[in-house]
Amino acid sequence: MRSSTALAIALLTAACSSSDPERPAPGTPDPPGPETCYAPPEGDDPARVEAIAPFRRYVDPFIGTGGVGFGVGSAFPGPQRPFGMVRPGPDTTSPSGAIAFAHCSGYAYDDPFIYGFSQTRMHGTGIVDYGHIGLMPTLGMTAEKTTAAGRRIAYDKATERASPGSYDVTLADGVHVEITATERVALYRTTFPQGSDATLLLDIGHALPGVDIVDGQVDLDPASQQITGFAKVAGGYSGRYGGMPVYFAARFNQPFVTYGVFQGGALAQGEFSRTGGDVGAWASFDPQADGQVGVAIAISFVDVAHARMNLAEEASTFDFDAVRSDAEAAWESALSRMEIVARKESDLRIAYTALYHTLLMPTLATEVDGTYRGLDGDVHTAAGFTYYTDFSLWDTYRTLHPWLTLLYPERQRDMLQSMVAMGVEGGAPPKWPLGIGETGGMVGDSATVVFADSWARGLRDFDLGAAYDVLRASATTELPKGGRxxxxxxxxxxxxxxxxxxxxxxxxxxxxxxxxxxxxxxxxxxxxxxxxxxxxxxxxxxxxxxxxxxxxxxxxxxxxxxxxxxxxxxxxxxxxxxxxxxxxxxxxDPHGLAETMGGRETFLRRLDDYFAMSTCQLAGKLLPKPYYWHSNEPVLFIPWLYGELDEAARAATWSRWALATEYGDGPDGLPGNDDGGTMSAWWLFTASGFFPRIATSEYLIGAPILPEITLKLPGGDFTITTTGPAHGVPVRATLDGQSLGRPRFDQSQIAAGGKLVIELADEARAWE
CATH class of the missing domain: 1.20.1610.10 (alpha-1,2-mannosidases domains)
Incomplete structure (x- = not known):
C-alpha cells in the first residue's frame, strides 16, 4: 500500500456496536470482549481436485486487476517472463479519465477504453510509475492521435484473453492485438481489417496518470525498418531522483509505406527525428494477405546501443509463435515447482495465480552482456549474478522474500547480490530502489531483515561482509545519502x-x-x-x-x-x-510483548477481542479498517501471533478467516495492492498451512485449506497433507513420521525434502 486520502482517513471508523475494549495498565482485569461477528465454517468438504500440468492453465492474470478504493489490486494482465525487464500491456481509461491510484499498473479491469500499450510497469504497487513507450495500432494517422484522448478506443471485453506469456484483445476498429515477450523484448502481432490503412505509432510522450514525461527522443530509419530512442518519466517514486530513462529499439517485420515523426501534436511526414518529452513516430504498412504487421520492441536501462543488443540477442527474427511458446515454457517450469491438490477449482485458480504473482517483481535490470546501470548512475558488470531492481522492501520482506528463499533460492540469491551491489555502489542499504534510482520510500531498514531471514534459512551465497558493513553503517551513523x-x-x-x-x-x-x-x-x-x-x-x-x-x-x-x-x-x-x-x-519478540501486556492469558484474551472487533468492521475493501486491515502489511503476521505462543488452533481460525474474506478469483480477488507479490505470498504460505517466523529459520504450523501440496525444493520434495475434518483446527503434526512437540518446524528439517502431516480436529485441544 502506498497511498491515502483525507477522505479515507476521515471515514475511518469502527463498525462494531460494542465498545472498544481499550486496556488499562497491564495486569488489570480485562472487561468482557465483544461477541465475534464471524462463525468458522462447519461440516466437511471431502472433495479433492488435483492440478494437472500444464499448470499455467490455472493462472488468471485478471485476478487483482480490479477493485475499488483501498481494495485495488494493481495487477496487470499483460505478458512478461518471470521477473522480466519488459512488461508490455494495455493502458486503459474510463470515459471521464483515469484515476491514478486505480491505474498504478496502467490497467483497470472495468475501463472501457485502451489508449496505448506501454512496455514498462510494476505489479501491485500503490504508486504510479514507469509506463514508457506507448505503441498504438490504428487505422490511418492524424494529429489527433498523437494524444491519449485522441486515440483512445473501445475494446471488446469478450475477446480479451490473458495467460502467462500471452495477451490479446480486439479493438473497436477491428484491429486484433497479440502480445508476448522475452525477458527484454516485447513482441506485438497486429492483425488489421482487410484493405485498411494499417498504421503503428510509437508515442514517447505516452504516460500513465500522474506521471510526467521529462525528456525523450525518437529516431526513425526506414531502411532498417527500425525506430529507436528513449523516454524519461518522473512518476510517483522515480520523480524523487530526477526520473527514470528507458531506451528502446523497435524493429518492424515489414517495410514502411509512409512514415513520419511528430512533436507537440504536429505531424512531420517523411521526417526522421525529434527530441523532447512530447515526441513520437509512426509508420504505415501494406499488410500481408493475413493482414498482419509485427513489431519487436527491446528496452534497456543503459542506452540505445544496449537496446539494439537486447533486440539482436532475444528477437533476431520476428517469430511470434516461437517466442510465445518459449514464454509459456518458462512459466510452466516456474509454476511446476508447486503441485497442488485443492477442494475446488477456484482454489486452484487462486493458488497458481498467486504463485504467478510472486514471480513478477523485482525486475530484471541486467542487459544481455551482463551490464547494468547502478544506483550511482554508472554502468557496472554483474559478475556471477543477475542484477535486479524494483525492491518494494517494506512490503516484501514479510512474505515474498521468505517464499522465494524457500522455493526459488537461485533467484533470491541473485536478489541478495543485487542488494549488496546497491549498498556498495549507492553508499546505503537499498530501501525502495526503482529502476536506476533510490526513492527512499516507506520506513525502516528492511533490507536488513531480508538478508538475515535468507541467511537464517540457509541461503548464504552472497557477500555477507560487504552487506554487513553497509547495514551496520546505516544503523549507527547518519549517512550522507540514504540509510536510517x-x-x-x-x-x-x-x-x-x-x-x-x-x-x-x-x-x-x-x-x-x-x-x-x-x-x-x-x-x-x-x-x-x-x-x-x-x-x-x-x-x-x-x-x-x-x-x-x-x-x-x-x-x-x-x-x-x-x-x-x-x-x-x-x-x-x-x-x-x-x-x-x-x-x-x-x-x-511476541513473548516480550505478551509479558508487557500483562502475561500470556491477558495477551491472548486481548488478541481474541481484537479479532472479534475485526469481524464486526464494515465489510468490503473500499476504506481502511481500524482493527485488522489485511489490505496493508503491518498486520499480516497478527493471526500468526497465536502460533508464536503455540496456540495453533486460533492461528488457524483467524488466518483462515482472512483467506476467506480477503481473497477471491475475480478482478477484485486481492485484498488491496499486491505490493510486488506480498499479499499473494501470504496466501500461499497460509493456504499451505505454514508461515515464516521473521528473520529466523523456523515456520509456524496452521491449518491448510489445500489438502495436499508438494514444493519442489532443491534438496527434495516437501509435501504437506492433512488428516481429519477439512474445516478443523490443527492439534498435532508429524514430520517424516516424527511428532513435532510444538506447532513449528525448522528449515534444516526440510532442506532435503520431507513429509509434513497436519492432523485437524473439530475442536481445539492441547497440542499433542
Missing amino acids: NHVLEYAEKGFIGIESGGSSGSSTLEYALDDFALATLADAHGRGDDATLFKERSGNWKNLWDAESGFLLGRHADGRFPSDDDHKAWQDYWAEGTTWHYTWFVPH
Missing part, C-alpha cells in the same frame, strides 16, 4: 520523537525489528560485540509502551505520550495505520 532516518536520535533515546517527523513510531518499531535481524548477521559475521549491541537495541519497542493506555504509541521527544491518541484513526506517527494495527508490531 533519525538514527542518532534512535540510538541515543531508544525511540524517535514525534517532533522528528511523520511515521516516527513506525520507524522506531521497524528499527527494533531491523536491529534484531542485524544482531543475527553480526553473530554470523563473527562480530560478537555488535551482536550484543543490536540485540539490546531490538528491545527498543518497549520505549513506546504506554502503561496508562495499554498501547504502543508514538512518543514526544521529551518522553511524553500523546494524550489524544484515537486508537482507531490514522496518526502521523504511524505509517499507514492505526494504533490498533501497530500495538501488535513486535514480530521478533
